[in-house]
Amino acid sequence: MKLVTAAEMRQLEAAAIAAGSSEVQLMEEAGLAVAQESWMLLGTLEGRRILVLAGPGNNGGDGLVAARHLYDWGADVAVYFPKGHRETARLDELRAREIPLLMGEDDPEGQQLAAQLAAADLVIDALLGIGQRLPLDPADPIARALAALASTRSSYQPPKIVAVDVPTGLDCDTGAVDPLLVRPDITVTFGLPKVGMYQLPGSDAVGRVQVIDIGIPKDAVDAVPLELITSRWVRQHLPARPADANKGTFGRVLVVGGSRRYRGAVALAAAGAYRAGAGLVTIATLEELAHDLAGAIPEATWLPQPPGPDGSLPGETAITLRSEWAAARAAVIGPGLSLTDDTRAFTWAALPDTADCAGGVVVDADALNALAAMDDASARLHPRAILTPHPGEMARLLRTTVPEVQRDRLGAARAAADRFGCIVVLKGAHTVVAAPGGRAALCPFANPLLATAGSGDVLAGIIAGYLAQGADPFTAARLGVYLHAAVAEALEPEYGRAGLIAGEIAARLPRIVRDLTQS
Incomplete structure (x- = not known):
């Protein structure tokens, strides 16, 4: 399974559009997947109350598509916009269904948000996507919405949470986590999982990761240089053990x-x-x-x-x-x-x-x-x-410090592989295996x-x-790292x-x- 940075994901989306998809189609696929995963998480939609926290960008647009589907399937849905929204066409679709649309500017004390969160069986975090930058501004309306969600999450009967693509507050390139991040039950990520989902502390902050195919061309995916070692890959690459061996x-x-x-x-x-x-x-x-x-x-x-x-x-x-x-x-x-x-x-x-x-x-x-x-x-x-x-x-090999290595483990492993011209295994949580030229x-x-x-x-x-x-060095290192862990x-x-x-x-x-x- 390949892993991508934010920049690489944007390139893959562009490749999908160049191959015949459209931004609208990609958003429809993403929103439908979020709705389906939400349904499976709840088990039933009848009588269930769902609150979508929708940001102003494409991530919020994915949430609006999910809201429309969940309403059509029988859920009681409301949408809260901490900072407004530019998707007027999708807003019109929701208004036509009489789905409550709550604006943060009309709720300066957060009372409406608190009431919606207290009543919700499930909350969809569609606030910020792969383009977010940390740290979040505590005075920003999105940060205040996260703080309210965190408060509800600690209640006696907290709502379940589904994150759209990445949880708000996660740097999807490094795995850094903002203190305001609220850990979801499921992160529904699109196209390919993001690097930060498999780097601490991010890997502890995403819940279960569900990867959804949104039509990225296979040749574009194959060109991605970073992969997650999986049990399927290991099974396929274990050395043969013939019966007539010595x-x-x-x-x-x-x-x-x-x-x-x-x-x-x-x-x-x-x-x-x-x-x-x-x-x-x-x-x-x-x-x-x-x-x-x-x-x-x-x-x-x-x-x-x-x-x-x-x-x-x-x-x-x-x-x-x-x-x-x-x-x-x-x-x-x-x-x-x-x-x-x-x-x-x-x-x-x-x-x-x-x-x-x-x-x-x-x-x-x-x-x-x-x-x-x-x-x-x-x-x-x-x-x-x-x-x-x-x-x-x-740190000694690169003549730097341990904090610098740990701040960007993937980058450090790639730098060492290029410097020494060989495979490098950087041990630790989510061990990195890097080859010269950027493959990892x-x-x-x-x-x-x-x-x-x-x-x-x-x-x-x-x-x-x-x-x-007989395994080549990159294969032997990946086999050893996975099986050891x-x-x-x-x-x-x-x-x-x-x-x-x-x-x-x-x-x-x-x-x-x-x-x-x-x-």
């Missing part, structure tokens, strides 16, 4: 990392790769860690390495491993390394050698921090590299169960597991929103894949 069929993953301080990270990454379906995982780590961890993951093979002076892999290890990259189809470098002088020297020396790993390499954790300090970083990366930073690591994908999930130590190591291993099975979604009814540990993510992964393929 472990070589599913590839070898080389995991390189570990230090005395971070001992378990390589084992978690290895578990992620195995649970994603890799045939064999080899771990290159410190001798003492190999000895300690062998029992924890007996399925792995080991390349024990002597430690450097600061207890991490020294630069000389890069020479030792030179022949190992080509023996693996995919690799992970970074889990548990720790950021020391040894780590910096090792990462600088090893990264160019990873190009011998045919399927690609996942660069994670302190390998990313070492990379961020390199002036020739992009030149040292595997052409099929996947970087998996959390916001702090991303968002994870639909934002779950605090994943905010636990080692979760990122498991994700790196999962992605490498799909690389080992889907584990938390599946376990939330059992765990709540805390208490999941990283090893359980890996252990649960095969059942998530099974459930997806059987659904």
